[in-house]
Amino acid sequence: MSLLRSLLRQRSAALALGVVALLVLLAVAAPLISWATGNSPTAFHGEAVDPALGGLPRGAAGGISAEHWLGVEPVNGRDVLARVVHGAQVSLLIAVLATALSVLLGTALGLLAGFFGGWADTLIGRSMDLLMSFPSLIFMIALIAAAPGVDRRLLLVVVLGFFGWPYVGRIVRGQAMVLARGEFVAAARVLGASRRALLLREVLPNLTGPVLVVATMSIPGCVATEAGLSFLGVGVRPPTPSWGQMIATAVPWYATDPAYFLIPGVFLFVTVLAFNVLGDAVRDALDPRSRR
Amino acid sequence: MTLLTVRDLRVSFGGARAVDGLDLDLEPGRVLGVVGESGSGKSVTSLAVLGLLQGAEVGGSIRFDGSELTELPVRRLRALRGRRIAMIFQDPLSCLNPYYSVAFQIAEAYRAHHRASRRAAHRVAVRMLERVGIPEPERRAKAYPHEFSGGMRQRVMIAMALCLEPDLLIADEPTTALDVTVQAQILDLLRQLREEAGTAIMLITHDMGVVAGLADDVVVMRGGRAVERGPVGEVFHRPQEAYTRGLLACVPRIDGPLPRRLPTLEVTA
Amino acid sequence: MIVYLLRRLAVTAVILLVICAATFAVFYLMPADPAQGACGKACSPERLAEIRTTLGLDHPPLVQFRDYLLGLVAGRTYGTGAQAVSCHLPCLGFSFQTDQPVWQLLTARLPVSASIACGAAVLWLLAGVSAGVVSALRRGSLWDRAAMTAALGGASLPVYFTALVLQYLLVVELRVLPYPRVVPLAEDPAGWLQSMVMPWLTLAMLYAGVYARITRGELLESLGHNYVRTARAKGLPEVTVVRRHALRPALMPIVTIFGMDLGALLGGALITESVFGLPGVGKLAADAIAGADQPVILGVTLFAAAFVVLANLLVDLVYAVLDPRVRAVG
Numbered sequence: 031m032s033l034l035r036s037l038l039r040q041r042s043a044a045l046a047l048g049v050v051a052l053l054v055l056l057a058v059a060a061p062l063i064s065w066a067t068g069n070s071p072t073a074f075h076g077e078a079v080d081p082a083l084g085g086l087p088r089g090a091a092g093g094i095s096a097e098h099w100l101g102v103e104p105v106n107g108r109d110v111l112a113r114v115v116h117g118a119q120v121s122l123l124i125a126v127l128a129t130a131l132s133v134l135l136g137t138a139l140g141l142l143a144g145f146f147g148g149w150a151d152t153l154i155g156r157s158m159d160l161l162m163s164f165p166s167l168i169f170m171i172a173l174i175a176a177a178p179g180v181d182r183r184l185l186l187v188v189v190l191g192f193f194g195w196p197y198v199g200r201i202v203r204g205q206a207m208v209l210a211r212g213e214f215v216a217a218a219r220v221l222g223a224s225r226r227a228l229l230l231r232e233v234l235p236n237l238t239g240p241v242l243v244v245a246t247m248s249i250p251g252c253v254a255t256e257a258g259l260s261f262l263g264v265g266v267r268p269p270t271p272s273w274g275q276m277i278a279t280a281v282p283w284y285a286t287d288p289a290y291f292l293i294p295g296v297f298l299f300v301t302v303l304a305f306n307v308l309g310d311a312v313r314d315a316l317d318p319r320s321r322r
Numbered sequence: 323m324t325l326l327t328v329r330d331l332r333v334s335f336g337g338a339r340a341v342d343g344l345d346l347d348l349e350p351g352r353v354l355g356v357v358g359e360s361g362s363g364k365s366v367t368s369l370a371v372l373g374l375l376q377g378a379e380v381g382g383s384i385r386f387d388g389s390e391l392t393e394l395p396v397r398r399l400r401a402l403r404g405r406r407i408a409m410i411f412q413d414p415l416s417c418l419n420p421y422y423s424v425a426f427q428i429a430e431a432y433r434a435h436h437r438a439s440r441r442a443a444h445r446v447a448v449r450m451l452e453r454v455g456i457p458e459p460e461r462r463a464k465a466y467p468h469e470f471s472g473g474m475r476q477r478v479m480i481a482m483a484l485c486l487e488p489d490l491l492i493a494d495e496p497t498t499a500l501d502v503t504v505q506a507q508i509l510d511l512l513r514q515l516r517e518e519a520g521t522a523i524m525l526i527t528h529d530m531g532v533v534a535g536l537a538d539d540v541v542v543m544r545g546g547r548a549v550e551r552g553p554v555g556e557v558f559h560r561p562q563e564a565y566t567r568g569l570l571a572c573v574p575r576i577d578g579p580l581p582r583r584l585p586t587l588e589v590t591a
Numbered sequence: 592m593i594v595y596l597l598r599r600l601a602v603t604a605v606i607l608l609v610i611c612a613a614t615f616a617v618f619y620l621m622p623a624d625p626a627q628g629a630c631g632k633a634c635s636p637e638r639l640a641e642i643r644t645t646l647g648l649d650h651p652p653l654v655q656f657r658d659y660l661l662g663l664v665a666g667r668t669y670g671t672g673a674q675a676v677s678c679h680l681p682c683l684g685f686s687f688q689t690d691q692p693v694w695q696l697l698t699a700r701l702p703v704s705a706s707i708a709c710g711a712a713v714l715w716l717l718a719g720v721s722a723g724v725v726s727a728l729r730r731g732s733l734w735d736r737a738a739m740t741a742a743l744g745g746a747s748l749p750v751y752f753t754a755l756v757l758q759y760l761l762v763v764e765l766r767v768l769p770y771p772r773v774v775p776l777a778e779d780p781a782g783w784l785q786s787m788v789m790p791w792l793t794l795a796m797l798y799a800g801v802y803a804r805i806t807r808g809e810l811l812e813s814l815g816h817n818y819v820r821t822a823r824a825k826g827l828p829e830v831t832v833v834r835r836h837a838l839r840p841a842l843m844p845i846v847t848i849f850g851m852d853l854g855a856l857l858g859g860a861l862i863t864e865s866v867f868g869l870p871g872v873g874k875l876a877a878d879a880i881a882g883a884d885q886p887v888i889l890g891v892t893l894f895a896a897a898f899v900v901l902a903n904l905l906v907d908l909v910y911a912v913l914d915p916r917v918r919a920v921g
Binding site for chain 3: 254274288298299
Binding site: 372 | 816817818822824826829831835839840913915
């Protein structure tokens with residue numbers, strides 16, 4: 031709570047927090063927004079596009095109108111607002127779950143490596159080095175493309191989480207190594223605490239700060255990667271909307287209907303930016319050394 | 323005629339006073355010991371003299387050989403640093419740049435103030451290394467700081483400080499980070515160099531023993547101001563202030579009874 | 592030093608081997624049948640069986656992996672008799688789609704990826720590092736705040752979005768550049784430069800932001816070092832103090848990150864190349880994935896991994912040269 035207070039005291043962090051809260055709200059309220067505007071993300075609106083112009087939306091700026099607040103897609107006329115907010119739902123959910131998975135894996139393995147050292151450290155440390163030198167984007171694409179029939183959302187979470195954990199693990203390992211040699215751990219050890227108790231009661235609670243920082247910092251990366259994968263056609267399957275996929279379908283239209291790529295693009299950019307600002311602010315608040 | 327005159331020096335960092343109305347006088351060729359516990363403002367004073375304090379408000383007057391340092395333009399202050407006032411610091415490892423050989427770092431100081439070729443400056447550096455007692459100076463000159471022991475590093479720092487034959491050497495805790503035997507060697511070296519070159523030294527330390535071995539005069543600092551001053555013998559034998567007596571009592575004596583514990587200073591004020 | 596070099600080389604080889612095995616495992620143990628991919632849609636069962644034999648798919652996976660590795664270091668021959676096709680060292684197999692050797696495809700496309708990566712790298716190093724240096728030296732100034740805001744914005748830009756915005760602005764609205772097309776450097780240098788401007792800018796905006804932030808942080812930390820104070824106490828001019836004593840250590844971590852980033856980009860700027868339709872290694876990968884062209888995907892993955900791992904090795908060596916402390920340990 032003191033973290034929240036210190037975040038709200040900085041103007042940029044408060045703004046970023048507001049933006050993130052708004053995005054989450056939009057994502058959660060996506061069905062409600064669809065219901066209120068009467069536009070489902072998958073319904074076609076033939077009347078909103080002009081077949082004579084090759085299916086371009088009728089009206090200015092990608093067909094923005096009272097019915098379609100952010101315009102419609104070319105050709106099939108699906109409502110952009112409905113798709114953007116449903117896309118937010120998908121993007122944020124995947125990013126948060128993937129981050130949660132990488133934090134879980136990274137913390138557990140990093141703790142093991144840093145606290146026990148020895149062969150566990152060697153094994154885990156080497157795996158982290160290996161994973162970080164993987165050409166992960168190509169590999170992720172190949173992996174997803176090679177696994178047909180699996181729910182893409184689940185697959186994205188697993189793949190993003192799996193390639194993300196070494197970045198968490200590296201930091202946790204370093205911290206755990208320092209903490210394991212710390213005096214309060216030595217004191218607890220002398221008092222007869224078991225290794226499990228040491229790990230869970232002495233070391234783990236002291237890792238919440240750094241873990242929170244990497245977690246906040248990894249969310250924008252996950253959002254961007256998920257969007258990138260969707261952009262390349264190996265993300266969420268249509269008709270489920272996602273921002274990257276929307277931008278990909280907008281590519282052929284960029285010259286004639288720029289609003290179509292700008293709207294999901296701006297949403298994506300603002301989301302990544304807000305999380306990045308927030309990540310910086312959380313780091314500054316929790317690690318006074320980094321404040322500059 | 324004094325070399326360095328400090329009057330009513332005040333230094334604060336964003337409202338927090340570090341030095342509060344300090345007066346100091348140092349005559350050419352003499353050694354002034356400035357003692358006090360950590361946080362008494364002695365290191366801040368030394369950095370203020372060289373104008374090396376960043377983000378601090380400095381008030382009062384610092385006169386060096388006739389010029390007022392607090393009002394000197396940056397260029398002239400820079401010309402003074404190293405050339406006329408040199409400084410050595412407490413932790414010689416972190417004070418030497420790990421990326422350059424020691425000879426380069428000494429030669430660099432020399433070349434900052436003299437028009438000299440790289441080769442000539444290198445020769446100066448080797449000669450200085452020899453003078454501060456580093457064996458095989460030709461060979462060791464090309465070595466990097468991490469390849470030296472703590473005492474040898476401090477010798478390198480001293481060589482760097484003295485290569486321009488400054489009028490004043492500020493030594494900020496020059497022996498604190500070193501082993502006891504090495505401490506004695508460094509103090510011997512400083513004493514010897516001072517006799518040879520006649521450099522005035524401002525010796526900053528928390529260790530009364532170091533002051534006794536090297537200084538002519540002593541100023542005892544506490545909480546940013548001087549609480550006692552005078553010739554070393556006088557202050558040591560007839561300390562006027564309870565604080566000074568406390569500081570002196572912290573030094574183990576060879577001639578007295580062995581105390582069960584060395585006394586510590588009581589924090590009052 | 593030589594022992595260190597040999598040990599690093601051994602580690603590099605092991606990493607590549609593991610990556611090779613992992614990639615191989617993913618492709619050859621997945622349900623999709625490579626023989627089906629090689630044969631195409633209209634394929635008789637006899638033909639399928641034949642291809643399976645030719646590709647060695649009837650062997651157990653471990654044997655297939657061994658053959659693949661042998662092909663890499665010694666070349667191999669597919670099939671027997673009159674239909675035998677020899678694949679020269681380093682053999683990565685043949686593309687299912689075009690029947691060309693994968694190695695040839697990769698090397699033919701490397702120049703495009705290399706020109707994208709190197710041009711962008713020059714831009715982002717110049718812009719990012721200098722912006723970071725100025726920011727650190729004028730910490731808290733208007734410039735610092737503006738530059739750091741811009742840097743965070745740049746670091747948050749998804750490349751495909753930047754690419755489309757640039758393309759819309761520069762090509763459609765302002766008409767200062769032609770539509771993206773492929774221009775070989777040797778035939779039309781000016782046209783090549785025009786075709787490279789947008790990919791360079793796209794990547795440079797992202798990386799310059801990242802580098803400006805890192806440079807600023809590192810330089811601020813390094814300015815606080817005691818030896819910087821020593822350098823000032825010696826009476827060195829401030830420019831020398833910053834350049835020689837603060838910037839050099841601050842740039843060491845940048846060397847590391849730069850090596851990794853450049854290595855990754857040489858292995859194909861997947862998204863950038865796809866958006867601008869430039870036939871680099873990344874585009875090859877994207878096309879191969881779209882066409883389920885397994886030998887090509889495998890080849891690109893290995894190729895890209897090799898660049899990252901080699902860049903890593905190179906960085907370590909550069910480090911050993913630049914940092915006397917590492918040099919001594921090695």
